[in-house]
Each structure stands twice: as C-alpha cells, then as structure tokens.
Amino acid sequence: MDLLDQPHHDGSTTYVGNPTPAPGDLVTVRARTGAHDPVVKAWVRTTTDAEPIFLECTRTEGSDTGDGATWWQTQVPMHNPTMNYRFLLLGEDGSQRWLTGAGTFEHDVPDAFDFTLTWHEPAPEWSRAGVVYQIFPDRFARSTQTEERETPGWATPAAWDDEVVFEGSDPRTPLQFFGGDLDGITEHLDHIERVGADIVYTTPVFPGESNHRYNASTFEGVDPLLGGDEAYARLAHAVHERGWHILGDLTTNHTGDTHEWFQRSAADPDDPHRDWYFFNPDGSYATWMGHHTLPKLNHANEGLRAAFTDGPDSVVGRWLQQPFSLDGWRIDVANMTGRLGAQDINHEVARRVRRTVADLNPEGLVLGEHNHDATGDVPGDGWHGIMNYSGFSWPVWEWLRADDSAARSFGTPVPIAQRTGPQVVASMRQWLGSYGWRTFCSSWNILGSHDSARIRTIAGSAERHRVAAALQFTLPGVPMIFAGDEIGLEGVLGEDSRRPMPWSEAADWDTVTLDFYGALAALRREHPALRDGSLRWAHVSDDALAFVREHPSGDVLVAVRRGAGPAYRLGVDVREVLLADGHPTPSPGPLQVPAGDGPGVLVLSLA
Known part of the structure; x- marks a missing residue:
C-alpha cells in the first residue's frame, strides 16, 4: 500500500473540528x-473516567475525495480535562x-499512543507560529560599554577570538569570560531578522559566578556585567518594537551557592530560608547532579512558593511586568524541578508557574527543558511544550x-547512533503519539543548543546541515536556532558549541546556509500548512524521506535526501516548486x- 493510502488522523484542524x-x-x-484500503466500519474508542467506550463513526457526506479516500467521523465528549482516543477499523x-x-x-x-484532546489553554499562537533564536549572552556580541566594565574576580578573561576551553575537567570551562552583553544583542537584531527569527530567547541574565549564569546569586536584578536592568529593558523594548517576543531563562530547580537565600540559610540553621533548600542534619544539602555550587530548591515550602512562583511579586511574575515585559519563560531543568527521592510535585510547580504567567500575560509562554521522555510532564496544564530533543533532535541527528x-x-x-529512514520515522511517530499533537506542535525543534554538539559538526557538511534545517522548519513543532548554526559554526559538545559569534569574520561565513534559513522562515510564515497542517508520510526509505503537510489553504510536500538515491513516484500533483537545494526539480503534474x-x-x- 502507498504510504499516502494508509489510514490517517492527527490533531490538526483537517482532522479535529x-x-x-x-x-x-x-x-x-x-x-x-x-x-x-477496504474499511467497512470504524469506531472511536475513548475513555470517560478511565472507562472505555466505543463511538460508532459515520461515513461522511461527500467523503469520496479526488484520490478515492473515505472519511469517517464521530464526536468525542469533553468529559474529562484530557480525553484520549483511538480508532478501531474493521476490514471487509x-x-x-x-x-x-x-x-x-x-x-x-x-x-x-492514543490521540488526545484537552480543554486546557493551548500555547499562545505567536509561540507556535514563530521562530526562536537562542543566545548565550557571554558569547554573542560585545557592545561598546563592555570595555568600561571591570572583569570580575571569579572570571578568566578571554579575547573574542580565543579558543573556548571545553573539557569538563578543566576548571576554566565555566569561568572563561568573553564579555558579551545585552546591548550587544540589541545592536545585532538586524542579523536575527535576516535569519528569519522573531522570538529572542537568551540563557540566564541574572548574576552568577560563571559564564553560563545558571548558578544565580540573586533574581532581583540583571547582571551588571551584561549591562544591568537598563540594558535588559532596552533589549526587551527593541524586540517588542519589531513586533517580536522575548523569553527569559529561569532555573526553578536550584540556585547558586552564592545566592542570597542560600547564604543566609547556610549560615544560620534557624533562618526562615533554611527549608527553601534540602539541608541534612550534618549541614550537607541536596544539589543538582552532585554539583555543590547548585543547591536544590524545595518547592514544598510555602515561603519559597510565595517568593519564587506565586503571584505578581514572585520571581516568575516580576520580570513579566514593566519595564521588561518578558513574554514568558524557558524553564531550566524542568524535568527535575520539584523532584527529589519520594517527593514529586513537578506538575504542581509547572501549574503554579503557568498560572502566574497567565495572570500577568494571558498570551505568555512557559516551556520546559527536557532531554528525554516528558510524557508525564505535559498533560495539559503543565508546561506548554518542551525542548523536543527526544522527538526531533535525536532522530534527525541519527539520520544525518x-x-x-x-x-x-x-x-x-556511546557515540551518536546511525539510523535508517524507517527507524527515524518510527521514532518520530512514537514520540508524536506519546506527547500528543498539541504538545508536539508547541515544542521546539532543536538541531543543537548551548548544551549539545552543533548540527554542522554532526552532519559533517553544509549540504546535510541544510537538510536538517529543512526538517526543522517543515515538520510539526517550532524551529529553535542556536545562534551561529545559521553560519555553520561547529562544536563537538555543549561547551565547545559556545564559541563566540565571529562578527569580524563575516567574509568566512557560510552565507548560502544563512540565506537558506531565511528562506525557510519565509516559507513557514507564508504557508499555513508548514505551521498548522497535518502530517502524512509519503515516502520513507533508508536515505530519503517525503511527507505532506495538509491545510485548507493549500498542501505542501517536503522531500529530503541524505545522500544519492533513485527516483520515486508519489500519487500527488505538483503546482509549484517553492524551494530546492541540491535536489533536481520535478516537472509540474504527477x-x-x-x-x-x-x-x-x-x-x-x-495542486
């Protein structure tokens, strides 16, 4: 059977009213x-209060389409906040x-793997329609103000063209300080526009004795090394002036050991902040992954919740208000937040963060970092979506x-596995089934980040890199570009990938790939099918993939190869070639x- 003849349903508006x-x-x-496919009857099996029921489908009027397909439909009652369902198909x-x-x-x-419907509010439309550009502030750009700032005592100063120290055993790795700042970002917004992005996401801006700042010493102000509150307000204003959005990065799992809360609690066992962390009787404390500089927060404590997650005066709430007006948060270590041993209040923390954001900005986004199975953390009223490493990054890496x-x-x-097309598609379909259509489409399609290898190093060539970018922009999900990917920067792991943007070496950039990113972003904006359309696989072989994104405004087909391969025929008609890179273009018609x-x-x- 042709793949396009296979039974199909997903959460897009083509299939869900x-x-x-x-x-x-x-x-x-x-x-x-x-x-x-001679199906003679169909039912939907759903569950109400965890009890299965079967709802018979009807063959809809005018269900015979031009390709001879048949449509079956019924109605699912929204009895519970999340309704799961599947179709039972009876053959002749x-x-x-x-x-x-x-x-x-x-x-x-x-x-x-059931389909799901939920009555909880979806992620905001701008977040699903946009393109995210991730910036690691220390390595993106220096403004003229940088030279006026004194290098802090904890830092190892580096020239902009120095090599990054990236071996985890080297104590300089988190201390190497290049001096990028927030005004440097503001001065380069035209470059972000050229890439086609309209959502600016920076890693943390709070003070911390490291170049990554995930070990915050306070949440009350922006690091003066980045330009302070005034520079952050200037950046946010400039982003909003363009009609774009800006996201902060917040670590709900831990603070730094220099944080004012931790310093007080460590110095005095009777300090009210003591129970904001997990201290043992001997004075030791729980941390993130054994790093003593990252003490873990106790979200079961009412005082911490009031200070951190709940209400307009909390850490979560404060930065969504003037003069910054952040449009939401990316939550660092979202998977571990609220979890320690027998305690698991992760979903409660996510719900509190989301409620505070929604109260201050009904169009705000809360997206969680997750690098494996987040199925239990996104059931409707938790994180709007995730950084989709499992369902997108790993399969694409393994194919390319x-x-x-x-x-x-x-x-x-072990090294990155190498997979065939059928293995990769099977993986993607299982993750899509597990997360559900809404979560998948609200999550970020990532080819690399400040925590991972660069896609250019993984793929090994500009041509394969552009194949990966095409998948990033055309499969369901939100493209997230780590600054530098668009010009072909390399890196074998996260620290190595945090190389400074080579602004003075623009003549050496891969501008073909840079322009390709811009073209993909323009296509995604122009064609609703690439943002909201259904996903039907059309061709899957070891080295070639093709799929159709269906939408009432027009269908789009995407065909990609990772290497040389034979021709193949699909049962669709071509109207127009929208983009071709290293691929022969077909003639109009079948x-x-x-x-x-x-x-x-x-x-x-x-057509």
Missing part, C-alpha cells in the same frame, strides 16, 4: 482511509486494526550523522521525485 474545546463540548474527529475481511498517534497496529497497544563526525553524544556513553546524487531538499506546493 475544534482543537481547543471547552468542558462539555462535543468535538468532531475524522479519520481518512485510502482508496485501496473481518480484520481489525487500531489507528493511534503512533500509527496503525494490528495488535493491542498501550493507551500511551556523518560517518566521520567528531560530535559527541548528548548524555550517553510527481516523479527525481534521482539525486547527494543530499538535497525539495519543497513543493501541491
């Missing part, structure tokens, strides 16, 4: 089956199959990894994807 239902609503859900030969978020199965599978890549794996004791002699990208609008 109301993706943002209210309690008690009846939500129309539709599934399509192919012309050569009596065969039975389950259609789930992870694909079609001929055997019973856990509910973990060069044989001789020096990139190191992220958190694993689609024959041409053979290619190397990596390539082809984006087409369909």
Whole structure:
C-alpha cells in the first residue's frame, strides 16, 4: 500500500473540528482511509473516567475525495480535562486494526499512543507560529560599554577570538569570560531578522559566578556585567518594537551557592530560608547532579512558593511586568524541578508557574527543558511544550550523522547512533503519539543548543546541515536556532558549541546556509500548512524521506535526501516548486521525485 493510502488522523484542524474545546463540548474527529484500503466500519474508542467506550463513526457526506479516500467521523465528549482516543477499523475481511498517534497496529497497544484532546489553554499562537533564536549572552556580541566594565574576580578573561576551553575537567570551562552583553544583542537584531527569527530567547541574565549564569546569586536584578536592568529593558523594548517576543531563562530547580537565600540559610540553621533548600542534619544539602555550587530548591515550602512562583511579586511574575515585559519563560531543568527521592510535585510547580504567567500575560509562554521522555510532564496544564530533543533532535541527528563526525553524544556513553529512514520515522511517530499533537506542535525543534554538539559538526557538511534545517522548519513543532548554526559554526559538545559569534569574520561565513534559513522562515510564515497542517508520510526509505503537510489553504510536500538515491513516484500533483537545494526539480503534474546524487531538499506546493 502507498504510504499516502494508509489510514490517517492527527490533531490538526483537517482532522479535529475544534482543537481547543471547552468542558462539555462535543468535538468532531475524522479519520481518512485510502482508496485501496477496504474499511467497512470504524469506531472511536475513548475513555470517560478511565472507562472505555466505543463511538460508532459515520461515513461522511461527500467523503469520496479526488484520490478515492473515505472519511469517517464521530464526536468525542469533553468529559474529562484530557480525553484520549483511538480508532478501531474493521476490514471487509473481518480484520481489525487500531489507528493511534503512533500509527496503525494490528495488535493491542498501550493507551500511551492514543490521540488526545484537552480543554486546557493551548500555547499562545505567536509561540507556535514563530521562530526562536537562542543566545548565550557571554558569547554573542560585545557592545561598546563592555570595555568600561571591570572583569570580575571569579572570571578568566578571554579575547573574542580565543579558543573556548571545553573539557569538563578543566576548571576554566565555566569561568572563561568573553564579555558579551545585552546591548550587544540589541545592536545585532538586524542579523536575527535576516535569519528569519522573531522570538529572542537568551540563557540566564541574572548574576552568577560563571559564564553560563545558571548558578544565580540573586533574581532581583540583571547582571551588571551584561549591562544591568537598563540594558535588559532596552533589549526587551527593541524586540517588542519589531513586533517580536522575548523569553527569559529561569532555573526553578536550584540556585547558586552564592545566592542570597542560600547564604543566609547556610549560615544560620534557624533562618526562615533554611527549608527553601534540602539541608541534612550534618549541614550537607541536596544539589543538582552532585554539583555543590547548585543547591536544590524545595518547592514544598510555602515561603519559597510565595517568593519564587506565586503571584505578581514572585520571581516568575516580576520580570513579566514593566519595564521588561518578558513574554514568558524557558524553564531550566524542568524535568527535575520539584523532584527529589519520594517527593514529586513537578506538575504542581509547572501549574503554579503557568498560572502566574497567565495572570500577568494571558498570551505568555512557559516551556520546559527536557532531554528525554516528558510524557508525564505535559498533560495539559503543565508546561506548554518542551525542548523536543527526544522527538526531533535525536532522530534527525541519527539520520544525518556523518560517518566521520567528531560530535559527541548528548548524555550517553556511546557515540551518536546511525539510523535508517524507517527507524527515524518510527521514532518520530512514537514520540508524536506519546506527547500528543498539541504538545508536539508547541515544542521546539532543536538541531543543537548551548548544551549539545552543533548540527554542522554532526552532519559533517553544509549540504546535510541544510537538510536538517529543512526538517526543522517543515515538520510539526517550532524551529529553535542556536545562534551561529545559521553560519555553520561547529562544536563537538555543549561547551565547545559556545564559541563566540565571529562578527569580524563575516567574509568566512557560510552565507548560502544563512540565506537558506531565511528562506525557510519565509516559507513557514507564508504557508499555513508548514505551521498548522497535518502530517502524512509519503515516502520513507533508508536515505530519503517525503511527507505532506495538509491545510485548507493549500498542501505542501517536503522531500529530503541524505545522500544519492533513485527516483520515486508519489500519487500527488505538483503546482509549484517553492524551494530546492541540491535536489533536481520535478516537472509540474504527477510527481516523479527525481534521482539525486547527494543530499538535497525539495519543497513543493501541491495542486
């Protein structure tokens, strides 16, 4: 059976009548089956109060489309805050199959892959439609004010063109100080516009005795080394003047050991801040991953909640107000927040953060860092979405990894695996099924970050890098670009990837790739299918992938190769070639994807 003939349903508006239902609503859900797939009946199985019920589907009027597909629909009642459902398909030969978020199965599978509907508020539209640009302030750009600031005593000063010290055992790694600041970012917003981004996300700006500042010493002000509160306000104002959005980075899991709260509590066992952390009777304390400089916060303490997460005067709330008016937070170590041994209040913390943000800015975003399975942390009223390493980054890395890549794996004791197209698509479909359509589309598609290897080092060539970027911008999810990816910066792991932006060496930039990012961002803005369309896989082979994003305004097909490969035919008609990079372009009419002699990208609008 052609892949486009396979049974299909997802959470897009093509298949779900109301993706943002209210309690008690009846939500129309539709599934399509192919012309050569003799389904005679279909049901939706959902659960109310955890009890399964079956709702018979009807074959809708005018369900025979031009390609001979049949549509089946019924209504799911929003009885619980989150409703899970799947389709049961009965063949004319009596065969039975389950259609789930992870694909079609001929055997019973856990509910973990069921489609979901939730009545909780979705992530704001701007966050799902935008393109995120991540900046590590110390390494992005120096303003003229930088020279006037005295290097702090904890720091090891570095010239802008010095090599980054990135071996974890080297004590200089977190102390190497290049001196980038917030006014430097403001002065380079035109570059971010050229990339096509409209959401500026910086790693932490609070003072901390490190170049990364994840060990905050206070949340009351911006690090003077970055220009202080005034520079942050200038940046936020400049971003908002362009109609863009700006996100802060907040560590809810821990502070630094120089933080004023921790200093007081460590000095006095009777200090009211003592229970804001996890002190043992002998004076030792819980930390993030054994690092004594990162004491862990106790969110079960009412005083900490009042100071940190709850209300307009909390840390979460204060920075969403004038003069900064942040549009939300990326939450560092979101997966560990509120978890220690038998204590697990992670979802309560997420809910509190989200409530405070929503009260101050109903269009605010709360997105959690997560680098493995976040399924239990995003059930509707927790984080709006996640940094989607598992469902996007790892599969793309594994498909495009060069044989001789020096990139190191992220958190694993072995090199990056190499996978085939079918393995990669199977992985993506399972993660999509597990997270659900809404969460997946609200999460960030990441090719690299300040914590990981660079995609150019992983892929090993500009051509494969651009294939990865095409997937980043055209698959469901929000593209997040780590500053420097667009010009081909390299790095074998997180610290090495934090190389300063080489502004004085612009003549050596990979401007072909830079312009490619801008073209992809423009396509994503122009074609709703690439932001909100459904996802149907059309072709999957070891070295080539193709998929269709469907939308009432027009369908878009994306075909990518990681290497040379033969031609193949798809049952769709081409209207226009939107973008081609290293890939022969087909003629209008029935689609024959041409053979290619190397990596390539082809984006087409369909008739």
